[in-house]
Amino acid sequence: MIRQRTVCPNLNHRRTDAPVRFCPMCGEVVNKDIHLRRCTEEKHAKSRREMNKYCVACGEQLINGA
Numbered sequence: 232m233i234r235q236r237t238v239c240p241n242l243n244h245r246r247t248d249a250p251v252r253f254c255p256m257c258g259e260v261v262n263k264d265i266h267l268r269r270c271t272e273e274k275h276a277k278s279r280r281e282m283n284k285y286c287v288a289c290g291e292q293l294i295n296g297a
């Protein structure tokens with residue numbers, strides 16, 4: 232099976248035991264065994280400061296592309 236997708240450099244994609252559900256760079260699910268969580272705006276603000284494009288817990292886009 233060949234996956235033709237944009238290659239995301241985030242290491243979580245290569246791990247089988249990624250500590251987060253979503254990739255912070257592309258927003259794809261990297262570990263579906265981790266339960267989806269609801270976040271507070273505070274958590275998103277913190278995540279944004281860490282330059283995460285997507286929230287690793289709920290997959291919400293934090294930083295707009297443009």
Ligand SMILES: [Zn+2]
Pocket residue numbers: 239240241244254255256257258259
């Ligand atoms: Zn990714």
Ligand SMILES: [Zn+2]
Pocket residue numbers: 269270271275286287288289290291
């Ligand atoms: Zn979130």
